[in-house]
Amino acid sequence: DTTVKQNPRYKLARVGKPVNLICSQTMNHDTMYWYQKKPNQAPKLLLFYYDKILNREADTFEKFQSSRPNNSFCSLYIGSAGLEYSAMYLCASSRDRGQAEQFFGPGTRLTVL
C-alpha cells in the first residue's frame, strides 16, 4: 500500500480555536512532511520529521506543532487558528530526505471562519 491518508479531508474551524490534522502511512518511511498550499502558491514546507526528530521551518516555528507517536502517524497542530491559516494542508512521506520520491496524501482543506 503506497497511499498516504489524511484526516479529515475538510475541516472548518473558528478563529482562536485549535486544529489537529492527522496523517498516516504504512510504507515504513522514515520522513514525514507537512506542507501548506494556498491558491497560486507553491507548497510551503512547514515542518518534517526525520525518524523521531522534528525540524520546523524558521518562519513558521511558533505557529505549528507536530507529533509523531510512531513511524506511521504524524499530526499537525494549530493552537489558535487565524484566518490566515485557511489553506490546503498536504502531508507527504519519503524513504529518505531530499533525494527520494515523496508520496503525498490528498490533503486537508482547512477553512477558518
Add this chain to the structure above:
Amino acid sequence: GEQVEQRPPHLSVREGDSAVIICTYTDPNSYYFFWYKQEPGAGLQLLMKVFSSTEINEGQGFTVLLNKKDKQLSLNLTAAHPGDSAVYFCAVSLTSGGNYKPTFGKGTSLVVHP
C-alpha cells in the same frame, strides 16, 4: 535559499498538441529534480525523478530536459491527451550534504481539450 520559478501558471492545448512547462532554479548545487502530477481530489504523484547527471529523461508520452548551464528544467508532453489534464509541479532538491528539503514551483494547470 533555493528559489524555483515555474511557468506558465496555466496552459490550454488541443489533444495531440505538445505542451511545455519550464522551471528555473537558482542554486547550482541542486542535484535532484522531480515532476509531480496532481489530478483533482488526489495527492501529488511522482511523474519522474531526474538526477543532475542526466540531461534527457524519457517517460511514457513525455520528456524531461535538464539544462544545468541555464539552471532550467522542462517537462515536454509530446502529444497531449485529455487524461493529461492536471496540475503539474516541479521540485528541486540539493544533495544530502546540504539542504535536503525539496523546493516546489507554484504549479502549472494544464487543460487538454478533445
